[in-house]
Each structure stands twice: as structure tokens, then as C-alpha cells.
Amino acid sequence: MDTPPLRVVQWGTGAVGRGVLRGLLDRPEFELAGVRVYDPAKQRLDAGTIIGRDPVGVLATRDPEEILGLDADCVVYAPLPGSRYGGDDLATVCRLLASGKNVVSLTGFVYPHARGPEFVEALEDACAAGGTSVHGTGVSPGFTGEKLPLVLSGLARRIDHLYVRDCFDFAGHPSRRFVRGLAGFGMAEEEYLEMLPWARGMMRELYTESMHLLAAGLRVDLDDIDLDHEHLHAPEDFDIASGTIARGTVAADRWTLTGRVGGVPTITIEIAHKADARRIDAWYEPGYALRIQGSPSMALALDEDWLTNGVTAAAGHALNSVAAVCAAPPGIRTLLDLPLVPGRFTRP
Known part of the structure; x- marks a missing residue:
């Protein structure tokens, strides 16, 4: 039936x-x-x-x-x-x-x-x-930062530190409401700084969940999580799928979350966003990186072509x-x- x-x-x-x-x-x-x-x-x-x-x-x-x-x-x-x-x-x-x-x-x-x-x-x-x-x-899309690290961790006899990095290129993202309204790209510095307290709260909420999920999967309890942020400006005017990014407006940011166990950094997640990776060459190339320090240590790197469409x-x-x-x-x-x-x- x-x-x-x-x-x-x-x-x-x-x-x-x-x-x-x-x-x-x-x-x-x-x-x-x-x-x-x-x-x-x-x-x-x-x-x-x-x-x-x-x-x-x-x-x-x-x-x-x-x-x-x-x-x-x-x-x-x-x-x-x-x-x-x-x-x-x-x-x-x-x-x-x-x-x-x-x-x-x-x-x-x-x-x-x-x-x-x-x-x-x-x-x-x-x-x-x-x-x-x-x-x-x-x-x-919720796979690289959570599922994949836990799958790969199954090869380790001992884990000392887990590092996860995602770098996203928003050049092809079609939503202006997302790229400007949430990421803040195309905003003048003053407007971006006004939004930043909310953005900090959102990133902490979203990725603290991911951090604690990884910790639970690895059977440790995080004592605390630090959040660091930095952003960059567009070196020139350029167009992306969601609109125009004007010279001098915000065009990239990087967020780093560090979770500690017993005062020792144990899980680190870095998230970098770029309005257009061809125009912003700082930090990393778009893609994904995972490193596990332990026995054995292991690393996995995937460039942006590993996934044709994140949406x-x-x-x-x-x-x-x-x-x-x-x-x-x-x-x-x-x-x-x-x-x-x-x-x-x-x-x-």
C-alpha cells in the first residue's frame, strides 16, 4: 500500500x-x-x-x-x-x-x-x-559547520582542537534584503555600526548553537565562547546580483567564535562573508576548511566549486x-x- x-x-x-x-x-x-x-x-x-x-x-x-x-x-x-x-x-x-x-x-x-x-x-x-x-x-547551508566535522571526527583517537571555517561569496546571491539588510553590505560605515550590535547578537545566537552542538557531539562542555568581528570596505564601485556596492561602503566581514574547555581553546569557528570575492582579496578564498588537531591530525579543504549553489x-x-x-x-x-x-x- x-x-x-x-x-x-x-x-x-x-x-x-x-x-x-x-x-x-x-x-x-x-x-x-x-x-x-x-x-x-x-x-x-x-x-x-x-x-x-x-x-x-x-x-x-x-x-x-x-x-x-x-x-x-x-x-x-x-x-x-x-x-x-x-x-x-x-x-x-x-x-x-x-x-x-x-x-x-x-x-x-x-x-x-x-x-x-x-x-x-x-x-x-x-x-x-x-x-x-x-x-x-x-x-x-548547515552541513559543513555541523555534520561534516562530526563525521570526520570519527577517524580520531584523540581530539585536542577543532577548527571550522566557511568563507562565503555573496556576488551571486539574489536577495538585497539578505545581502544588505542582514549582512550589511553596501551600508555606509555609520549605518553599519548602528546595525552591528544586532548583528553581533544574531551571529552569537546562530553560531553558539553550532558550537554547543559540536561540543555535545564530542562529549565536552564549553566553559565560555568569545566572539570577535572585523569588517572591510569596498575599494571601488561594483555590481553584484543583489545591487550596487558603492566605494567606501561595507563589503566584507569576518566573525571568529572561540569555545574554551578548562580555559583552553577547544573549538573555533570562523565565518567570512564577502560581497564579491573578486574585489575583496583579504582573508581567505571562498570555500570551506576543517582542521582537527589530535591523533591523528587531519585537514579538509573544499573550494567554492565543491558546491555549485549554497541556496x-x-x-x-x-x-x-x-x-x-x-x-x-x-x-x-x-x-x-x-x-x-x-x-x-x-x-x-
Whole structure:
């Protein structure tokens, strides 16, 4: 007997959200149950129209109450961080969970235990009320900084230090709201500095979860985490997919998080963003690097060509997690709790 498709809601239709939406419409194990949008121009647009296809009969809504009232197995939660735009992601996710919908999130929730007991209690209570599970697949795209280091660590007899680095080139990223509104690229120095306290908080929230997830996987407890930041300016005017970056405006930043155990640096994550790596040659080339110091020591480096499209990868990571999250027992489910979730082989 065939298994009925999972009814899934897509929450947010930015670059990643549209990628998820395409997968929900293309793959037979899913049925699109609803679409939550934020742009007034998308209100009541057909989901197919939003991604440049023929209508599919599912109309988008800006009203979260309509989504909460739907009969659905799961919500793929992919808005921009609520803290930047006056929202509350924890409250929203808890309402979705309590309404009986599992949640796969691309906006935080990678390791909620890092956010403190009240944060965890709110999620666990909502999961208990709805009989549901929540899982964060992570950002950028949530594989290199979390899953891959833990997989490679399985080769080590002893680990002394774990170093992870991601360097992203935003030249092809299509979202101005993301590249300027969140990353701050194209902002004048004064405007950027006004945004910086929020950006520090966001980066700490997102990547502290990743740090504590890695620590839990390696069975250590971090005493504290330091966060350092620096940024660079555009040497000239140049155009990228999301618009023009003017000379002298912010065009790159680097964030370094260092987690200590017993006062000794044990886990380090570096994240570098560049508006256009061809124009900013400081720091590193786009790509990924992983180093484990121990016995044996090991290193892995992947240039930007190892992944042709990070936005599509983030969408695929979320899509491939939906079935496992729906099948999991109620509660918070991190990648330490879920089985390995492979992709799906398909022919055109």
C-alpha cells in the first residue's frame, strides 16, 4: 500500500524558501499544504506563480492564523530572523508545534539547549501539546559547520582542537534584503555600526548553537565562547546580483567564535562573508576548511566549486529532513538524534 504524501507548509519565500517550494512541488512524497509570505505583493498569489511556474492551486497568505488552521504534517520554517524585523521566532515556532505541525527550521533551532532552560522548556511544552518535533537544519547551508566535522571526527583517537571555517561569496546571491539588510553590505560605515550590535547578537545566537552542538557531539562542555568581528570596505564601485556596492561602503566581514574547555581553546569557528570575492582579496578564498588537531591530525579543504549553489543545498537539506522529523518522537531533535538522511535519486 502506498504511503500518502506528507502535507507540508512552506513558511517564507525568500531565495531559500523558493528553493524548498520547488522541491515540495516536484517530489511525490510531499503535498503542498500552504504558503506563508511576508511581501504584500505576494498575498494570494499562487505558489506556482511565486516560483515562475504554472498555477498549482495553493494560494499564499500573509496571515499566520490561516497557516495555523491548516491540516499539515510539517512546516518548513525559513523566514529572515524575526529579531531583525520585529518578530519572535520562538513564539511563532511554539505556536506551530502546539497546533500539531512538526517544524523543520532554517532559522536557528539547530541546538536549542544552547539558548538556556527557558528556551528549551518552551519548545518541549509546545511539542508535548501538539505531539510534534522541531529540528533546525542550520544555515550556510548547515552541513559543513555541523555534520561534516562530526563525521570526520570519527577517524580520531584523540581530539585536542577543532577548527571550522566557511568563507562565503555573496556576488551571486539574489536577495538585497539578505545581502544588505542582514549582512550589511553596501551600508555606509555609520549605518553599519548602528546595525552591528544586532548583528553581533544574531551571529552569537546562530553560531553558539553550532558550537554547543559540536561540543555535545564530542562529549565536552564549553566553559565560555568569545566572539570577535572585523569588517572591510569596498575599494571601488561594483555590481553584484543583489545591487550596487558603492566605494567606501561595507563589503566584507569576518566573525571568529572561540569555545574554551578548562580555559583552553577547544573549538573555533570562523565565518567570512564577502560581497564579491573578486574585489575583496583579504582573508581567505571562498570555500570551506576543517582542521582537527589530535591523533591523528587531519585537514579538509573544499573550494567554492565543491558546491555549485549554497541556496539550493540549504533547501535540499531541509527537504530531506522532513520525513525523519515527522517520524521522530515528540520533542527537540538535533542532528545528534536523527538518523543519517540521504538525498533522493531522481531522473529528469
